[in-house]
Amino acid sequence: MSDKIYSYQQLHSFALNAFLKMGCSNEDAILATNVLLSADLRGIDSHGIARLVGYVRLWEVGRINATPNIKIIHETPSTAVVDGDEGLGLVVAPKAMQIAMEKAKQVGTGWVSVKNSNHFGIAGYHAMMALSQDMIGMAMTNASALVAPTYAAEKMLGTNPIAVAVPAGNEAPFVADFATTTAANGKLEIAQRKNESIPTGWAQDAEGNASNDAYILKQGGALLPLGSEKELGSHKGYALGSIVDIFSAVLSGASFGPWAPPFPAYVPMPENMPGEGLGHFLGAMRIDAFRPAADFKLNMDIWLNRFRNAKPATGHDKVYVAGDIERAMEVERMQNGIPLVKEVEKDLIQLAEKLKLDF
Amino acid sequence: MSDKIYSYQQLHSFALNAFLKMGCSNEDAILATNVLLSADLRGIDSHGIARLVGYVRLWEVGRINATPNIKIIHETPSTAVVDGDEGLGLVVAPKAMQIAMEKAKQVGTGWVSVKNSNHFGIAGYHAMMALSQDMIGMAMTNASALVAPTYAAEKMLGTNPIAVAVPAGNEAPFVADFATTTAANGKLEIAQRKNESIPTGWAQDAEGNASNDAYILKQGGALLPLGSEKELGSHKGYALGSIVDIFSAVLSGASFGPWAPPFPAYVPMPENMPGEGLGHFLGAMRIDAFRPAADFKLNMDIWLNRFRNAKPATGHDKVYVAGDIERAMEVERMQNGIPLVKEVEKDLIQLAEKLKLDF
Numbered sequence: 001m002s003d004k005i006y007s008y009q010q011l012h013s014f015a016l017n018a019f020l021k022m023g024c025s026n027e028d029a030i031l032a033t034n035v036l037l038s039a040d041l042r043g044i045d046s047h048g049i050a051r052l053v054g055y056v057r058l059w060e061v062g063r064i065n066a067t068p069n070i071k072i073i074h075e076t077p078s079t080a081v082v083d084g085d086e087g088l089g090l091v092v093a094p095k096a097m098q099i100a101m102e103k104a105k106q107v108g109t110g111w112v113s114v115k116n117s118n119h120f121g122i123a124g125y126h127a128m129m130a131l132s133q134d135m136i137g138m139a140m141t142n143a144s145a146l147v148a149p150t151y152a153a154e155k156m157l158g159t160n161p162i163a164v165a166v167p168a169g170n171e172a173p174f175v176a177d178f179a180t181t182t183a184a185n186g187k188l189e190i191a192q193r194k195n196e197s198i199p200t201g202w203a204q205d206a207e208g209n210a211s212n213d214a215y216i217l218k219q220g221g222a223l224l225p226l227g228s229e230k231e232l233g234s235h236k237g238y239a240l241g242s243i244v245d246i247f248s249a250v251l252s253g254a255s256f257g258p259w260a261p262p263f264p265a266y267v268p269m270p271e272n273m274p275g276e277g278l279g280h281f282l283g284a285m286r287i288d289a290f291r292p293a294a295d296f297k298l299n300m301d302i303w304l305n306r307f308r309n310a311k312p313a314t315g316h317d318k319v320y321v322a323g324d325i326e327r328a329m330e331v332e333r334m335q336n337g338i339p340l341v342k343e344v345e346k347d348l349i350q351l352a353e354k355l356k357l358d359f
Numbered sequence: 360m361s362d363k364i365y366s367y368q369q370l371h372s373f374a375l376n377a378f379l380k381m382g383c384s385n386e387d388a389i390l391a392t393n394v395l396l397s398a399d400l401r402g403i404d405s406h407g408i409a410r411l412v413g414y415v416r417l418w419e420v421g422r423i424n425a426t427p428n429i430k431i432i433h434e435t436p437s438t439a440v441v442d443g444d445e446g447l448g449l450v451v452a453p454k455a456m457q458i459a460m461e462k463a464k465q466v467g468t469g470w471v472s473v474k475n476s477n478h479f480g481i482a483g484y485h486a487m488m489a490l491s492q493d494m495i496g497m498a499m500t501n502a503s504a505l506v507a508p509t510y511a512a513e514k515m516l517g518t519n520p521i522a523v524a525v526p527a528g529n530e531a532p533f534v535a536d537f538a539t540t541t542a543a544n545g546k547l548e549i550a551q552r553k554n555e556s557i558p559t560g561w562a563q564d565a566e567g568n569a570s571n572d573a574y575i576l577k578q579g580g581a582l583l584p585l586g587s588e589k590e591l592g593s594h595k596g597y598a599l600g601s602i603v604d605i606f607s608a609v610l611s612g613a614s615f616g617p618w619a620p621p622f623p624a625y626v627p628m629p630e631n632m633p634g635e636g637l638g639h640f641l642g643a644m645r646i647d648a649f650r651p652a653a654d655f656k657l658n659m660d661i662w663l664n665r666f667r668n669a670k671p672a673t674g675h676d677k678v679y680v681a682g683d684i685e686r687a688m689e690v691e692r693m694q695n696g697i698p699l700v701k702e703v704e705k706d707l708i709q710l711a712e713k714l715k716l717d718f
Contacts, residue, residue: 076467078437079648107466108435113649136610149666151675156666164602166609174605176598182591201591208672226585226592232541232560233585239535239681240599242666243523246533250525250658251495251649257665274661289438290472290610299609302633306616307508307515307601313567316510322598 046186089120175323254279405545534682613638
């Protein structure tokens with residue numbers, strides 16, 4: 001049986017009402033909904049409306065503050081640390097990105113490290129905020145520990161994504177947005193639903209041996225850093241995940257490494273947390289702080305065009321630039337709707353009942 | 360037969376004299392030598408004295424200017440573009456990093472994109488310059504095209520390394536420095552010397568099929584981005600290499616993508632180059648632009664200690680943090696000397712004859 005399709009507007013209006021029920025202001029609820037739904041539109045289903053139930057549960061147990069006092073607690077002309085006051089990351093992160101862009105307007109670049117926040121949706125949304133301002137945008141976040149370092153048998157890092165958005169002229173922009181692991185956890189969930197095994201290189205068991213079991217994380221296993229194993233460069237993926245953790249959490253005073261707060265509300269908070277909440281890192285660089293934006297865009301168009309027209313490998317039709325596939329998906333889903341798998345649909349129907357909303 | 364061992368001092372004095380013969384100023388020759396030899400000390404043999412012959416050849420064909428007028432051509436309080444005037448990257452990059460650090464002192468962070476430069480040695484050297492100033496340092500560079508994008512059968516990107524150095528308190532610092540490919544080209548050269556095949560995932564042939572041939576790059580093949588193949592996340596390594604290319608070269612006005620200037624002097628320059636020379640990107644973030652350095656270091660020590668003491672996987676004794684292995688190598692080689700493989704030794708003896716130097 002195929003998944004049922006919902007229009008963007010249907011899902012948007014449901015999520016908006018859920019955030020309003022949580023007590024978010026109108027403005028914050030709209031912002032949170034826009035960020036959340038951008039994941040569904042771009043085909044990153046694990047980070048979209050499927051997570052709405054999770055956010056509500058965190059709010060129910062008092063780990064999300066629907067009316068946060070988001071404030072700068074330290075700053076210089078090009079930097080700031082923002083305290084998210086336990087707000088929705090979906091609201092805290094775009095506000096922090098706005099601060100980064102304001103600073104970039106003044107002194108060329110702006111860099112904001114955030115503490116005391118929660119899951120911020122897809123990193124790409126925040127990075128892409130910079131595009132219309134002729135800025136390069138960057139966003140990263142730490143997350144609850146699912147990933148084992150190279151040579152380790154312990155979950156120490158989150159999937160810690162990095163997003164970088166670069167404006168162009170006539171060509172569609174460059175938008176990278178990826179977890180610093182070989183495969184995101186959402187891919188294991190898809191394999192679980194299909195009752196399939198997972199490829200070697202995605203995960204390991206509790207002792208650190210390779211595993212093809214899609215359920216291995218529930219048995220003490222871990223995801224693997226980008227590169228999968230030492231011989232294929234997993235120490236590089238481990239370093240990238242570490243950098244995201246340090247920039248997002250150690251620099252801001254959020255909780256880091258294995259102490260990052262878990263997303264599922266039923267998982268108890270780690271003991272002896274060394275910082276407050278989850279951390280993000282947002283950056284903006286004004287193009288014309290380096291060279292005239294028109295010159296840059298001309299070169300960026302040459303870059304994008306050359307890569308999009310690179311000679312394909314045997315068995316492939318086309319070479320893509322980061323963001324191309326997600327952009328096409330966004331056009332398709334805005335027009336034809338967003339499919340929801342049975343489990344997500346069921347979750348949302350239950351959520352609607354609980355919150356006394358229509359779905 | 361085992362490799363002959365040379366003392367750091369022996370190799371330092373030879374390289375210094377070679378740079379002086381090229382016409383570098385005393386100050387520049389010392390700087391270039393320090394940067395170059397830091398690679399040998401840290402065990403990144405492909406980027407150290409083994410490359411000295413290559414630099415001299417580039418100078419002979421007029422592609423390296425030994426007395427460059429390195430200057431800022433555009434700037435804001437937190438950014439600059441530097442024109443390297445075809446100087447040695449070994450000299451241009453640390454000077455650009457110095458500018459980034461000066462800007463960080465003034466406004467919290469500094470970001471410098473460099474054009475018209477050459478190969479800059481190991482990225483880690485430049486990033487580590489920030490450590491003693493209580494700053495986070497970053498360095499990246501583009502390089503001549505050896506890497507095929509995901510789904511492509513064409514060399515479009517260099518091995519485009521990223522380095523990030525983070526200061527700590529009592530613990531040794533975090534120093535990541537890695538090519539954005541699965542394996543660096545130096546690893547293929549080692550396999551060639553040993554007459555061994557290479558692991559699946561390092562390289563592909565001219566049509567884009569997996570290859571285990573250590574000589575495949577000479578037959579139209581390419582290195583693979585970190586992740587090796589799409590299913591294992593190679594699109595992420597491809598995105599990382601792209602980001603390095605854009606920040607280093609499109610932002611500065613250097614030549615980018617497949618048009619990056621080749622390191623071997625006998626390879627003709629690409630036609631219709633869209634920019635000038637090789638590009639670098641250097642960054643510095645003052646820790647206390649975010650939070651008091653003492654607080655940060657206390658947390659960073661907790662981070663480093665926790666990761667260094669993570670539970671090892673079966674078959675391993677220890678979990679490392681980025682830079683640990685290179686730091687131990689540096690101590691070892693400073694004390695016991697640096698081994699040179701036969702081919703490199705022979706190259707250096709010939710170079711000594713040509714430049715009328717002792718080796």
